[in-house]
Amino acid sequence: MFEDLSSKFEGLYKKIRGQARLSESNVNEAVREVRRALLDADVNYKVAKKFVDDVQSKALGAEVLKSVNPEQQFIKILYDELVAMMGGPAEDIQFAQELPTILMVCGLQGSGKTTFTAKLANLLKTRNKRAFLIAADIYRPAAIEQLQLLGSQIDVPVFTIPGERNAVKIASEGVREARSKGFDVVIIDTAGRLSIDEVMMKEVSDIKATVKPHEILFVCDAMTGQDAVNTAKTFHDHLKFDGVVLTKLDGDARGGAALSIRSVVEEPIKFISTGEKLDALEAFYPDRMASRILGMGDIVTLVEKAQAQISNEDAQAVEEKLRKNEFTLDDFRDQLKQIKKMGSIKDLIGYIPGINQAALKDANINDKSFDRIEAIITSMTLDERRYPQVLNASRRERIAKGSGTSVVEINRLIKQFTEMQKMMKKLSKGKVSKQMRDMMANIPMPQ
Amino acid sequence: MGFFDKFKISRLKEGLAKTQENLVRKFTRILHRSRKIDDELMGEIEETLLLADVGFATTEQIMKNIVDEMAKMHWTDASELRDELRKEITKALTHNGEFKISDDPFALPAHTKPYVILVIGVNGVGKTTTVGKLAYNYRNSGKKVVIGAADTFRAAANSQLEVWAERAGVDIIQQHHGADPSAVAYDTIQSAIAKNADVVLIDTAGRLHNKTHLMAELEKMTRVMRKLMPDTPHEVLLALDATTGQNALQQAKEFSKVAPITGLILTKLDGTAKGGVVIALANEMKMPVKYIGVGEQIDDLQPFDPQEFSKALFGEEAFRGEEYTVEEETQA
Numbered sequence: 011m012f013e014d015l016s017s018k019f020e021g022l023y024k025k026i027r028g029q030a031r032l033s034e035s036n037v038n039e040a041v042r043e044v045r046r047a048l049l050d051a052d053v054n055y056k057v058a059k060k061f062v063d064d065v066q067s068k069a070l071g072a073e074v075l076k077s078v079n080p081e082q083q084f085i086k087i088l089y090d091e092l093v094a095m096m097g098g099p100a101e102d103i104q105f106a107q108e109l110p111t112i113l114m115v116c117g118l119q120g121s122g123k124t125t126f127t128a129k130l131a132n133l134l135k136t137r138n139k140r141a142f143l144i145a146a147d148i149y150r151p152a153a154i155e156q157l158q159l160l161g162s163q164i165d166v167p168v169f170t171i172p173g174e175r176n177a178v179k180i181a182s183e184g185v186r187e188a189r190s191k192g193f194d195v196v197i198i199d200t201a202g203r204l205s206i207d208e209v210m211m212k213e214v215s216d217i218k219a220t221v222k223p224h225e226i227l228f229v230c231d232a233m234t235g236q237d238a239v240n241t242a243k244t245f246h247d248h249l250k251f252d253g254v255v256l257t258k259l260d261g262d263a264r265g266g267a268a269l270s271i272r273s274v275v276e277e278p279i280k281f282i283s284t285g286e287k288l289d290a291l292e293a294f295y296p297d298r299m300a301s302r303i304l305g306m307g308d309i310v311t312l313v314e315k316a317q318a319q320i321s322n323e324d325a326q327a328v329e330e331k332l333r334k335n336e337f338t339l340d341d342f343r344d345q346l347k348q349i350k351k352m353g354s355i356k357d358l359i360g361y362i363p364g365i366n367q368a369a370l371k372d373a374n375i376n377d378k379s380f381d382r383i384e385a386i387i388t389s390m391t392l393d394e395r396r397y398p399q400v401l402n403a404s405r406r407e408r409i410a411k412g413s414g415t416s417v418v419e420i421n422r423l424i425k426q427f428t429e430m431q432k433m434m435k436k437l438s439k440g441k442v443s444k445q446m447r448d449m450m451a452n453i454p455m456p457q
Numbered sequence: 458m459g460f461f462d463k464f465k466i467s468r469l470k471e472g473l474a475k476t477q478e479n480l481v482r483k484f485t486r487i488l489h490r491s492r493k494i495d496d497e498l499m500g501e502i503e504e505t506l507l508l509a510d511v512g513f514a515t516t517e518q519i520m521k522n523i524v525d526e527m528a529k530m531h532w533t534d535a536s537e538l539r540d541e542l543r544k545e546i547t548k549a550l551t552h553n554g555e556f557k558i559s560d561d562p563f564a565l566p567a568h569t570k571p572y573v574i575l576v577i578g579v580n581g582v583g584k585t586t587t588v589g590k591l592a593y594n595y596r597n598s599g600k601k602v603v604i605g606a607a608d609t610f611r612a613a614a615n616s617q618l619e620v621w622a623e624r625a626g627v628d629i630i631q632q633h634h635g636a637d638p639s640a641v642a643y644d645t646i647q648s649a650i651a652k653n654a655d656v657v658l659i660d661t662a663g664r665l666h667n668k669t670h671l672m673a674e675l676e677k678m679t680r681v682m683r684k685l686m687p688d689t690p691h692e693v694l695l696a697l698d699a700t701t702g703q704n705a706l707q708q709a710k711e712f713s714k715v716a717p718i719t720g721l722i723l724t725k726l727d728g729t730a731k732g733g734v735v736i737a738l739a740n741e742m743k744m745p746v747k748y749i750g751v752g753e754q755i756d757d758l759q760p761f762d763p764q765e766f767s768k769a770l771f772g773e774e775a776f777r778g779e780e781y782t783v784e785e786e787t788q789a
Contacts, residue, residue: 046513052702055507119725120581120698151620152613159612203753231581235510235702235734258580260665266702286668 037069040084052266054239057095057273065091089300095269096296101253101278105195106224110142110188112196114221116214116249117229118241119202122257124153126229126283127199128160129291133281134195135164142193144184145170146177146217147201157199164288177201181217198223211248218249226251227280230267232259238267239274246275253280256294260284272296324348337434339395339427343387346380385413386420398424484542492535494527502542509733512703515740519545549740550763556745562760563598565656566691571603571649573657573682573689575642576722577675577712578696580663583724585614587696587750588660589621590758596627600655605645606631607638607678610662618660624755628652638662638674639681646685659690666711676715694747696722699732706734709742720747723761739763 041062048058068087105111113130117123124147131141143161145168147153154170161168169184181198188196200217203210218226228251230238245251254271259282272279279294328345331337387395389412394401401409401424403417410417483505492498499520506516519542526541548554565572574591576584585608592602604622606629608614615631622629630645642659649657661678664671682689693716697705712718723732726749735746746761 049507049513050703052510052704055504118700120583122581150617152617155613155616156611231698231700233579233698233702233704234700235704236508237510237700238702241700258665260667 034070036080037066037084041066041069044088048266048269051269052233052235052238054236054266054270054274057239057270060273061091061095085304089304092269092300092303093297095273096299097272097278098296100293100295101280102293103225103253103280105139110185110193110196111225112185112198112221112223114198114200114214114218114223114226115229115255116200116226116245116251117202117255118231119150121202121229121231122283123147123202123229124157124199125160125288126227126255126257126281126291127157127197128164128166129283129288130197130227130281131161131166131195132164132288133291135166139194141166141195141197142184142188142191143168144181144188144196144198146180146184146198148175148177148180149201149203153199153201160288177213178216178220182220185221211244215248225253227253227255228277229255229257230271232256232265232267232282234267239270242271242275246277251275251277253278255279255281255283257283260286260290335431335435337431339387339390339398340392342427342430343384346383350380382413382415382419383423386415386423389413398427484539488535488539488542494533494535494538498535498538499524502538506733510702510737511733512706512737512741515549515737518740519549546736547763549736550746550766552739552743552745555743556739556763561598562747563595563600565600569688569691571646571654571657571686572691573646573659573686574692574694575659575661575679575682575690575716576694576696577661577716577718578663579665579708580611582663582696582698582701583750584608584663584696585617585621585660586753587694587722587724587748587758588618588658589625590750590755591748592622592627592656592658593625593755594758595656595658596625601652602627602656602658603645603649603652603654604629605641605657605659607641607645607659608662609634609636609638609641614660614662621755628654639678642678642682643685646682646689650685666708672711672715675712679716690716692719693717694720694722695744696724697734697738699723699726699749701734703734703737705738706741709738709744713742713744718744720745722746722748722750722758724750726751 044065045058045062048061049055053061065087068091069084103111103113115123115127115130127143131143134141143157143166145154145157147157158168158170169180169187171180171183174180177200184198185196198217198221200214201210217223226249228242228245228249230242234241242254254275254277256265256267256279259265271277279296282292282294284290284292328337328341331341386409389409390401394405394409401420406417406420409415409420413420484502487498487501487505502523503516503520506519507513511519522545523538523541527538530537532538532541550556576588576591578584588604592604595602602625604618604627606615606618608618609632612634615634618631619629628648630641630648632641632644638661645659646657648654659678661675662671664675666672679690695709695712695718697708701708709718709721721735721738721744723735723746726732732749738744739746746763749759749761751757751759
């Protein structure tokens with residue numbers, strides 16, 4: 011997500027890189043590029059204008075800090091403004107004191123309300139909250155059936171009244187039933203039409219007045235153009251929603267709408283939907299997203315993922331080995347195993363700072379290649395794992411046969427490993443960034 | 458064709474009401490008589506185009522052309538820019554006049570039977586609805602239509618399409634949820650041949666254009682269809698939501714890699730959306746808009762005529778008075 015925007019920003023830094031300080035001329039040029047990048051990313055015209063003006067005045071008025079170069083200083087300003095634009099800290103659903111918490115989902119046609127409703131129920135399930143869905147979209151052919159099917163996939167009950175043409179009645183009866191059965195959360199899927207449709211607006215307003223939801227979530231397609239803010243505003247004027255959900259962020263949508271809505275309606279983005287599967291729903295963190303947009307990666311999320319898998323002791327042991335240059339193929343294999351637990355490699359690489367997001371998008375990274383590496387290492391003797399230099403042609407052939415791979419793949423792995431060792435040596439001497447970036451940008455993977 | 462003309466204009470007028478309001482009213486406000494042409498005015502024109510999702514590149518190009526023309530013609534009054542702006546937008550929309558529209562958009566080429574139309578697009582743009590409306594239009598112009606329900610992925614897509622097929626009064630070929638869409642397409646064409654149908658409309662599952670495996674599936678569909686009819690699909694229509702922003706260009710690029718797009722369908726134009734991105738698509742991708750969806754009723758799909766569209770956008774009436782009206786055609 012946001013690949014286009016971040017790759018544009020990456021190009022932008024080059025303009026400022028190498029300059030002694032932020033001057034009026036280099037800032038103006040950079041700022042023009044920022045504006046174009048934002049507009050190409052569908053950030054609302056007015057929001058982009060304000061953003062650019064703010065960045066410009068901050069960049070020009072910025073005190074020249076001795077410790078940082080102008081490029082870093084400029085990125086810092088962009089980062090701060092992006093975070094401000096997308097809203098400060100992350101915000102979750104506010105659960106009600108007494109059961110059930112009633113949530114209502116609204117949005118335009120085709121924005122992904124029904125799918126989101128099911129995804130949210132699924133997410134709540136992982137937090138041990140029992141959800142109860144109400145299908146109140148009586149207009150779209152088969153909308154109710156769609157929610158019922160999704161509900162059965164995640165084993166969450168879906169309420170509706172067959173043949174009922176009154177959405178308000180379906181919603182209030184549904185809430186009553188959920189309450190009597192003691193569910194934790196009720197999610198009402200409403201009909202989506204066009205925001206100018208007063209009839210629909212009245213219907214959702216009526217549902218709101220009748221069931222009094224604790225929270226209303228507005229679902230917005232990340233691919234929406236300039237109009238996103240108007241739609242959001244219309245819905246907000248009618249319903250005063252409490253949070254925004256961005257869907258279809260797994261496309262290459264530049265998500266400019268995402269960046270704009272917050273500054274227009276002052277309601278936080280709470281969730282982003284990043285895939286077709288029902289578990290592809292994430293909480294939204296403005297600061298992390300800003301990092302990713304600026305090509306700074308999202309180390310926090312990466313670290314969180316790592317922390318969930320790797321214990322401190324393990325990490326220290328590896329560090330010790332690296333320092334003493336005792337890192338063997340065995341350790342390498344253990345590392346791979348841990349990384350694999352964290353998720354798909356492509357996703358993980360996306361979190362790393364300095365990665366060219368646009369290049370990554372097209373890269374064909376196959377997680378299976380890790381299995382092959384594992385197989386190769388497992389087919390080696392302990393000695394070979396410790397001292398790969400003993401690997402002569404006949405040993406390599408044996409390993410290839412044993413692991414069901416080829417000598418070419420083994421050669422590649424050994425070469426990679428030796429290079430990595432070399433790099434580690436440099437790393438421990440403190441030369442990090444360039445090699446690191448180079449290596450990450452073209453991680454060679456066996457086919 | 459008197460029926461069509463009348464139907465077209467009145468619907469088009471309704472459907473474009475919002476576009477009117479957003480683009481034309483604004484231009485009317487900006488480009489009033491006795492306003493001087495200055496940087497502020499140019500800035501406002503640019504803003505209006507960008508806010509209508511015309512996009513940076515095409516806006517830049519239009520602005521440049523206007524400035525060039527202005528220098529040549531020595532204009533000083535804002536109202537003089539109006540015609541130039543209309544010309545530029547028509548030019549962009551028709552790709553310099555390359556796109557033409559036929560008198561009867563639902564006429565079929567001779568010797569191609571059945572005429573196979575594939576409707577593709579990302580999720581939630583209204584493909585299924587569009588297929589229903591297309592079926593209705595073709596049937597109304599006296600063609601025998603078979604619909605293929607090749608969206609086997611989305612829960613309940615089949616039942617939605619069934620409803621549409623019933624409303625349009627046409628046949629539908631479907632398989633179970635999760636079936637191979639290529640097989641559905643194949644079956645549909647085979648059945649159309651057997652029934653001697655004129656038109657095959659194939660609805661596909663919504664897919665994000667950056668999902669390699671789903672795009673490969675689409676490619677496979679066309680490949681399998683060609684086993685029955687080598688020149689299929691005769692038309693590939695990319696459905697686009699009118700509220701989509703610059704990502705539409707990306708969608709058009711990626712989809713055309715796997716299926717030869719012959720035209721665009723702009724859906725949901727009756728919302729607050731302006732659909733300005735079609736100007737960018739025609740201009741930058743050379744893709745003509747074939748139909749626009751202006752409502753939720755089955756007869757709310759309109760053939761798109763770029764000339765008519767820009768005329769509607771920049772009709773003299775719009776500049777004269779507050780209220781915009783298109784005179785109804787009174788055809789016998």
